[in-house]
Amino acid sequence: MDTAVPPLVLDIDGTLTDAPGRLDPRVFETLPTWGAPVVLATGKAFPYPVSLCHYVGIEQTVVAENGGVVLAAGEVSYNADKDAAQAAAAEFVARGGDVGWGEFDAVNKWRETEIAVNLSADEDLLRDVAADYGLEVLDTGYAYHLKTPGIEKGDGLRTVCETLDLDPAEFVAVGDSENDASTFEVAGRSYAVANADDVAKAAADEVLEESYMDGTLSVLRELRD
Ligand SMILES: O=C(O)COP(=O)(O)O
Numbered sequence: 001m002d003t004a005v006p007p008l009v010l011d012i013d014g015t016l017t018d019a020p021g022r023l024d025p026r027v028f029e030t031l032p033t034w035g036a037p038v039v040l041a042t043g044k045a046f047p048y049p050v051s052l053c054h055y056v057g058i059e060q061t062v063v064a065e066n067g068g069v070v071l072a073a074g075e076v077s078y079n080a081d082k083d084a085a086q087a088a089a090a091e092f093v094a095r096g097g098d099v100g101w102g103e104f105d106a107v108n109k110w111r112e113t114e115i116a117v118n119l120s121a122d123e124d125l126l127r128d129v130a131a132d133y134g135l136e137v138l139d140t141g142y143a144y145h146l147k148t149p150g151i152e153k154g155d156g157l158r159t160v161c162e163t164l165d166l167d168p169a170e171f172v173a174v175g176d177s178e179n180d181a182s183t184f185e186v187a188g189r190s191y192a193v194a195n196a197d198d199v200a201k202a203a204a205d206e207v208l209e210e211s212y213m214d215g216t217l218s219v220l221r222e223l224r225d
C-alpha cells in the first residue's frame, strides 16, 4: 500500500547501483511508484541526477554536487564557489597533479560548484592545495571532491524541504559514503548499505545486512509493506 510511505532521500553511487557502478534496473520499477517525494542526493555533477529523474520518470528533485546545487519544484539554488575549486584544481595541475579523467573530462564539464578528482590522484598534494585555497577534500569512495567547506548534502535536503514545504524529519535516507552523513543527520531515519564506508556506517541509525540496491530495496520493501 502506498498510503503511508515516507518521503525518501537516496544517494546514487553505491546505493542505487551495483558494485561496478551500473544503475540497478529495479530503480525503474520502484521509484516512480513510490507514494511520496523521492529526492536524489549525490556528489555527481548536476545534469546526472536530473537526467536520472527524467529517465526513471520521477519529479526532478535533486541535491547535486554534495549540496552545491539544489533543484526542487523548478527552482535551482547554487550554494558553493566553483571559481575557488577551479583555481585550486589549476594549481594542483601546475604542481604536477593530474585530475585524472583523461582528455575529455565529462566528470567536471557540466559541474557547477566543485571539482571532482580521480581517486588515482596524489591525495596529499590535493589536500595541501585545497588547504591553501580554503577548500576541503571529500572522499566518497568514487572520487575526491574539491569543494567549499560546510556545504553538504544535508543542507541541500533542508533547502528541498523549504521549497516543497516538507519536514526533513519525515524523510528516510539511504546512502553509502562519508558524503551521506549530513543527510543522515537531517533525515528522520537513516540507513547505510552494507558496502558503506565507516563514516556513513557510524552516522546511520542502522547498518543494513545487504549491499548496494539489495540493501536499499530491503528498506523500501519494509517501509511499503
Ligand atoms: O560522485 C561521487 O563521488 C559519489 O556519488 P554519490 O554521492 O551519488 O554516491
Ligand SMILES: [Mg+2]
Pocket (backbone or CB within 6 Å): 011, 012, 013, 014, 015, 140, 175, 176, 177
Ligand atoms: Mg554514494
